[in-house]
Amino acid sequence: MERWIDFSRDRRMLCGACGHQWRVDLDWIDRWERGGEKCPGCGLTCEHEDAPRVTVDPDEPALDDDWVVTVSWYHTSTQPDWPRRDFDPAAVLTAETRMRMGGDERVAAWAARQRAKALHIGTYEAAVHNMLRRIRDQADRGNQFYLYRVHLRPSVVVREGWLVDPSDFVGDVVLDEVCPPGVGVARYLNYHETPAGSPWR
Numbered sequence: 450m451e452r453w454i455d456f457s458r459d460r461r462m463l464c465g466a467c468g469h470q471w472r473v474d475l476d477w478i479d480r481w482e483r484g485g486e487k488c489p490g491c492g493l494t495c496e497h498e499d500a501p502r503v504t505v506d507p508d509e510p511a512l513d514d515d516w517v518v519t520v521s522w523y524h525t526s527t528q529p530d531w532p533r534r535d536f537d538p539a540a541v542l543t544a545e546t547r548m549r550m551g552g553d554e555r556v557a558a559w560a561a562r563q564r565a566k567a568l569h570i571g572t573y574e575a576a577v578h579n580m581l582r583r584i585r586d587q588a589d590r591g592n593q594f595y596l597y598r599v600h601l602r603p604s605v606v607v608r609e610g611w612l613v614d615p616s617d618f619v620g621d622v623v624l625d626e627v628c629p630p631g632v633g634v635a636r637y638l639n640y641h642e643t644p645a646g647s648p649w650r
């Protein structure tokens with residue numbers, strides 16, 4: 450089953466100061482980010498620490514555990530064979546880089562951390578937005594991208610509720626930190642890979 454693709458889906462805002470929640474369209478978000486809109490509840494603008502942020506709509510279908518395993522999810526990658534089980538992130542390092550990283554033991558520990566990262570999947574829109582962001586902001590302009598379409602195993606255990614984007618500053622998520630033992634999938638609202646936070650990745 451496919452979710453209806455809509456690149457301009459409305460967003461739900463939640464004000465951190467007054468708790469007001471309301472729906473906006475992407476034009477509103479655009480004006481908001483340039484300081485042209487305020488919280489209708491308390492008048493805060495986007496510069497404030499407790500400023501409203503995009504939140505998850507209570508009617509969001511992905512909050513339904515059964516629904517999550519019936520739809521297709523997407524991922525864009527420059528890797529032609531994502532996700533690889535025998536992925537060795539150290540394979541591309543030169544001898545000089547390995548030395549700079551502190552030698553073989555350090556490199557092995559780094560590689561183990563890289564392999565422990567969670568795989569991200571999301572809506573078609575979020576996957577495409579992420580590809581465009583990488584082309585724009587990172588050195589992926591000339592790279593070939595691949596679109597992956599994924600189904601979750603029907604028996605997968607989904608973590609209850611949803612998380613605020615748990616990724617670190619380079620966008621990595623450590624699997625054990627978001628998925629306790631026995632849990633295979635965690636939902637989160639992505640704040641930095643798509644405009645104005647797009648559920649879900």
Ligand SMILES: [Zn+2]
Binds near residue numbers: 468
């Ligand atoms: Zn407010």
